[in-house]
Amino acid sequence: MKILTTVKKVVDVELNMHVKDGAIVEDGLQYVINAWDENAVEASVQLKENNKAETTLVSVGGGDNTDIIRKCYAMGIENGIHIDDPALDKADSSVFAKVLQKVYENGAYDLVITGKQAQDTDSGQTGIMLAEYLGVPCVSNVIAIEVADEQHIKVSRLGDAGTEIVELELPAVVTVSDSINEPRLPQMRGIMMAKKKKIKKMDLAALGTSYDDLGGTGLKSEVIEFMASKTREAGQKFEGDPAEITAQVVGLLANEAKVF
């Protein structure tokens, strides 16, 4: 089985973020691997370990992605492709999905695993759109993957009514939740080996396409402004004798906030 895993470089959500003149202030930001893609990498590596599989990652955009790709190598991914092109700076989910479609078509993969969303947009569209463009089955928000036979996998999905068990015919796309696994920490040996591994870098032309072909020049929507989120003010905090402060807070909830 050939598995393709997608890995996006995103801004570190744990750091503070500021908005000025409709844009995010770059100063002080750091970039990391999208957390949900780390779960996708872990899921791929586990499939490789428990079954016969070959694992390849693809990262689209992001400039210098050496660090995050090496991290995935150190976790056990075997091959890496980085598609980068300045044209992709403004790309939306649909364009990303079409880039992935090209990569997929060049590689005859059986299974694509993506994170359920990327932390820079929280959109959750790319993997599902990729499946639509490819015309292959797709299950999103997956919390378990099991190989059923040569042609099928069985996945568990967290749905609205409970956990759905779905059998998928390969090739297929799944998008994974962070509940699927706990990504491993790379070990020293893996880190050393990762440094020697090559990354296959391509621009859109090398991939046999162009920004225009991918629908990039006619984006269906575009972000025109970033704004600061409404932040909540810290309210009143009480320390001291538990009985006293708890009674005081309940009084405020009843008389000031009027929730009881």
Added chain:
Amino acid sequence: MAKVLIVADIKQGVLKGSTAELSSKAKAIGAETAVVAIGSNIESLIPDLVNAGSDTQYIADDPSLELFSAGPYASCVVDAAKQFGANLIWFGFSESGKAAAPRVAAQLDAACATEITDVTLDGDQIEVVRPAIANKVMQRIKVNTDQLVAVVRAGAFEATEGITGTENVVKLSAPETDLKAVIKELISDASGEIDLADADVVVSVGRGAKDQAGVDLVKELANDLQAGFGASRAMIDGGFMAHNKQVGQTGKIVAPTLYMAIGISGAIQHLAGMNGSKVILAVNKDPEAPIFNVADYGIVGDLFEVVPILREEIKKVRA
């Protein structure tokens, strides 16, 4: 005139409140409103669909639609959207909506936006607002096509009181089943419990509760208040709470009148699921816990001590 198609949010045979919220918003922007309902044995919901503010009801009612499957579900929405000539297609915040929206957008070649919190129409120009980067920023998005598929974030729109519609039922033919993604089984969530999304009060328990005894202690507080009982991911990972009880970016997004965070540190992914609540109360023994930065009322203390007192005091004021 703009035409909004709302995908009815049906859970365990019941029409959820988000449908009326979405049609209230549709009416507020002056749009003609239709609803599409998808499921098995759902004819009885037609009066509810009308009362939720729709003027046309597209009904896809077929035994094959009993269990959710994103492919057929999306086909029904596309079918209704084409028949209605919808330029706005809205899903309430749900896992089915998140799974189906990108498919519908790809099939209609429409723009797609998830978790929107606002939408404006200026002539034909559609704009939406949505949070990004774990709610740290908001994005204003300009739509360049005349069709937008969107998932509306929980709590974004309010239902207008006394909203109503007119009955005009259009039956949809059953979609093809997806033979390549076959749902084998549904392990249903426990029924009879209060749905977090509907609850007026939500009490959530975090790792501070340590073990089952701690979870049970906090649950009694939730029971007293007839509140939804949620949790941080730590308690789901720990096996103390079911997946559908997780509040946060990966779980449920809630915006109740009162949210109580008991023994929860306030990680950004948790905050993303509850910081739209009207009033937040936090109990945490660490005075520096980030949850206090968003809480209206904070009690610094050991939850094992505080929760029983909290129950007593609440009983007193409610008596």
